[in-house]
Amino acid sequence: MSLHRVGSMSSYEHVRGSSPARTEHRKMSFNPVGTWAPPQAQEEPVAAVEMSKTKRKVQVTTAVIYCLFAAGIVFGYAALKPVLVKEGVYRDQCTQEELDQGEGTCYEQEIRLNFMFTTAAVATNVCALPVGTVLDRYGPRVSGLVGSVLLAIGALFLAFAAQLPFDGYIPGYLFLALGGPFVFISSFQLSNTFPRHSGLILALLTGAFDSSSAIFLFYRLIYSASNGTFSPQKFFLLYLVVPLFILLVQLFVMPAKSYKTMGELLAKAEDPSNDIDPADNEIGDQARIDRLREERRMRRESVVSEITSLLGKKSSDKQQKQEEKKKEVSGVWGALHGRSALQQIKSPWFVLITLFTVVQMTRINYFVATIRPQYEYMLRDYRLAEHVNNVFDVALPLGGVISIPFIGLVLDNTSTPFVLGLLVTLATVIGLLGIMPYIWAAYANIVIFVVYRPLYYTAVSDYAAKVFGFQTFGKVYGLIICLAGLLNFSQSGLDALTHKAFDRNPLPVNVLLLVTAFVVGSALVAYVWHQSRHMARDHLEEEAEEGNEESMPVLTNGRSQ
Numbered sequence: 257m258s259l260h261r262v263g264s265m266s267s268y269e270h271v272r273g274s275s276p277a278r279t280e281h282r283k284m285s286f287n288p289v290g291t292w293a294p295p296q297a298q299e300e301p302v303a304a305v306e307m308s309k310t311k312r313k314v315q316v317t318t319a320v321i322y323c324l325f326a327a328g329i330v331f332g333y334a335a336l337k338p339v340l341v342k343e344g345v346y347r348d349q350c351t352q353e354e355l356d357q358g359e360g361t362c363y364e365q366e367i368r369l370n371f372m373f374t375t376a377a378v379a380t381n382v383c384a385l386p387v388g389t390v391l392d393r394y395g396p397r398v399s400g401l402v403g404s405v406l407l408a409i410g411a412l413f414l415a416f417a418a419q420l421p422f423d424g425y426i427p428g429y430l431f432l433a434l435g436g437p438f439v440f441i442s443s444f445q446l447s448n449t450f451p452r453h454s455g456l457i458l459a460l461l462t463g464a465f466d467s468s469s470a471i472f473l474f475y476r477l478i479y480s481a482s483n484g485t486f487s488p489q490k491f492f493l494l495y496l497v498v499p500l501f502i503l504l505v506q507l508f509v510m511p512a513k514s515y516k517t518m519g520e521l522l523a524k525a526e527d528p529s530n531d532i533d534p535a536d537n538e539i540g541d542q543a544r545i546d547r548l549r550e551e552r553r554m555r556r557e558s559v560v561s562e563i564t565s566l567l568g569k570k571s572s573d574k575q576q577k578q579e580e581k582k583k584e585v586s587g588v589w590g591a592l593h594g595r596s597a598l599q600q601i602k603s604p605w606f607v608l609i610t611l612f613t614v615v616q617m618t619r620i621n622y623f624v625a626t627i628r629p630q631y632e633y634m635l636r637d638y639r640l641a642e643h644v645n646n647v648f649d650v651a652l653p654l655g656g657v658i659s660i661p662f663i664g665l666v667l668d669n670t671s672t673p674f675v676l677g678l679l680v681t682l683a684t685v686i687g688l689l690g691i692m693p694y695i696w697a698a699y700a701n702i703v704i705f706v707v708y709r710p711l712y713y714t715a716v717s718d719y720a721a722k723v724f725g726f727q728t729f730g731k732v733y734g735l736i737i738c739l740a741g742l743l744n745f746s747q748s749g750l751d752a753l754t755h756k757a758f759d760r761n762p763l764p765v766n767v768l769l770l771v772t773a774f775v776v777g778s779a780l781v782a783y784v785w786h787q788s789r790h791m792a793r794d795h796l797e798e799e800a801e802e803g804n805e806e807s808m809p810v811l812t813n814g815r816s817q
Contacts, residue, residue, distance in 0.1 A: 311509075312449040312450065314509060315446060315449060315509060315510055315511065316449055316450070316457055316460070318505050318509055319461065322439060322498065322502045323440055323443060323464035323468065324464040324468055325471060326403070326435065326436055326439050326440075326468065327436050327439060327461075327464060327465040327468045328466065328468045329432060329471050329472065330373070330380065330432050330433045331469040331624065332470060332472035332652070332653075333372070333625060334625070334627055334628070334645060334648055335472040335473040335475070335476045335649040336472040337625075337628070338476060339475070339488065340425075340488070341360065342484065343488060345365075345369065345417075346364065346365040346368045346369060347365055349362065350362035350364065360638070361629070363756070366755060367748065367751050367752065368426075370625045370748070371426065372426050372429045373621065373624065373625045374625065374748060375426055375429065375430050375433075376432065377617075377621045377741065378744045378745060379430055379433040379434055379741075380433045380434075380436060380741070381617075381738060381744075382741045382742065383433070383438075384437065384441070384734050384737055385738060387399065387438055387441050387442075388441075390402060390438070391441060391442055391514075396442035396510065396511060396513070396514055397510060397511065399442035400438065400439050400442050400502060400506040401503060401507075402438050403436070403437075403438025403499075404435070404439065404500075404503040404506065405435075405499070406432075406434045407431070408496060408500070410427075410432035410433075410435060411428070411432070411495045411498075412428075412496070413425075413428030414428035414429065414488065414492045415488070415491075415492035415493045417488075428492075440461070440465055443461050445515050448515035459660050459661070463656070463657045466652075466653050466655075466660075467653045467657055468653070469652055470650075470653040470654075473649040473653075475491050476649070479491075585669060586671055586672050587673060588671075588673075588719075588722055588723050588787065590722075591605060591722075591787065592725070593724070593725035593727070594725070595728075597728040600732050604783055605723050605724075605787075606724075606732065606736070608779060609716065609719055609723075610736050610740065612776050613736055613737070613740040614740045615773045615776055616712055616773060617740045617741070617744060618740075618744055618746060619683070619687075620705075620709055621744055621747060622765075623690070623705065625747070626751070626754075627644065628641050629762070630762040631645070633761060633762060634692075634693040634762070635693060635695065635698070636693075640695060644695070644702070648702050652706050652709075654706070655705075655706025656706065656710045659707045659710050663711050663714050663715075666678070667715065667718050672718075672722060672784060673784045673785040673788050675718075676715070676780055676781045678711075679712055680773075680780075680781055682704060682707075682711075683773050684770065684773070684774050685704060686701055686704050686705055686708060687766065687770030688770070691766050691767060716733075716736070717733060720732060721733075750765050753765055
């Protein structure tokens with residue numbers, strides 16, 4: 257699943273309106289298709305100051321725990337796949353000739369096993385649409401409850417798949433993939449519980465998401481240690497504890513409504529009109545009305561004081577300067593802000609980043625699903641390929657967690673053209689290493705890949721926020737990820753090419769993906785770099801014009817002043 261990096265949940269942007277000086281605090285929507293529910297149906301956020309610090313700490317800790325066990329568990333497929341192969345899953349799809357040859361997996365078996373992951377990966381991305389709708393309309397509790405039910409259904413399907421009269425593996429894995437985003441995305445609003453540490457909370461949640469792929473790794477280790485006696489059925493029945501835990505904490509611990517952003521709280525608390533209640537007109541005593549309004553004013557000022565305490569000692573002016581510096585460094589901030597979603601979607605900014613995302617997401621998921629058979633062919637050694645697979649299983653979650661703080665530093669302190677260039681460079685290096693039949697190249701490929709994956713997902717959402725803006729972020733970014741997810745079904749075609757056309761040789765497909773990614777990525781970098789230069793020049797011209805206007809002498813009675 258893609259990582260939504262759009263700053264802390266208290267982010268706000270300057271919205272162009274009737275006045276150039278006008279600003280609005282904007283609540284970030286999780287709904288990629290926009291807010292369609294009527295006003296009375298929208299869930300009303302709750303202020304962090306209304307909840308005790310202890311309870312907020314418990315909520316954040318609880319969310320990190322269940323995200324660790326559920327958010328991105330399906331991305332640990334590379335560790336689960338060997339267990340499924342040993343259990344003979346889809347072995348009945350093999351021909352007698354293939355069985356006689358004693359190959360690890362036959363064509364139809366490999367295709368179906370990989371299709372399990374492909375379907376899950378697509379669902380995880382497309383699922384952003386219904387998750388956003390449920391979350392915006394009904395709140396995080398309902399979203400979490402839906403997620404727990406989906407996870408339970410998935411676990412039950414996988415536990416009894418061998419006994420079902422139909423294929424239960426693909427729908428089971430699909431339900432696991434659908435449940436993850438419901439519990440993960442609904443946890444984002446918890447960054448508002450402690451605004452001073454919102455970045456840390458988001459990092460913890462993101463780290464939990466990345467680390468959750470290790471769940472299947474630990475299961476595979478236990479499976480091997482028990483000589484296969486701890487079967488998938490036993491594991492997935494035990495896993496039902498996770499959705500049960502999520503259900504219970506959603507009902508008794510987690511908030512029913514999203515926490516308000518600091519922008520929302522301040523906007524309401526600083527508005528003097530809140531001191532006046534329409535019901536005051538029904539009170540005949542003016543002195544009593546004045547007393548009530550004074551009490552409301554004092555209560556409002558008390559809330560402002562509590563919000564200031566939550567934010568910490570850091571002044572808003574200093575924070576504003578830091579945000580302005582980040583915008584200036586990016587080189588593309590505001591490129592399409594204020595435009596309609598349709599105008600943005602028709603632009604090269606959208607088309608190029610979508611093509612790049614489609615190619616890169618396909619490459620990433622294809623590698624995750626096929627790492628072992630790829631290296632079995634290239635290294636010509638089953639044991640070495642198994643060892644490479646094991647190293648990858650450990651490095652994938654570990655790399656995601658370790659790289660989080662460094663990714664933030666890169667995105668906040670370098671320009672967007674530089675970040676995109678870095679992505680294309682790393683993707684090219686990964687592609688080149690992926691076609692080298694050497695063990696050192698395999699290890700180097702894994703190290704770069706596990707760092708590249710979270711950087712790529714984070715950079716795409718960062719690009720969308722900076723270029724398209726928060727006003728249309730949900731629609732535009734949601735469409736990018738949705739299209740990329742749907743086109744990931746092409747992975748099945750790549751599998752078919754590898755097995756049938758190229759006789760299990762992964763090199764032609766890898767070269768095709770490498771060249772395609774380089775061409776599309778280079779076009780994206782060139783366009784964004786060119787546009788950023790234009791934007792920088794326009795900005796300098798505007799500053800020069802403003803400077804000329806300020807220095808222009810004013811004539812009074814024929815004399816210059």
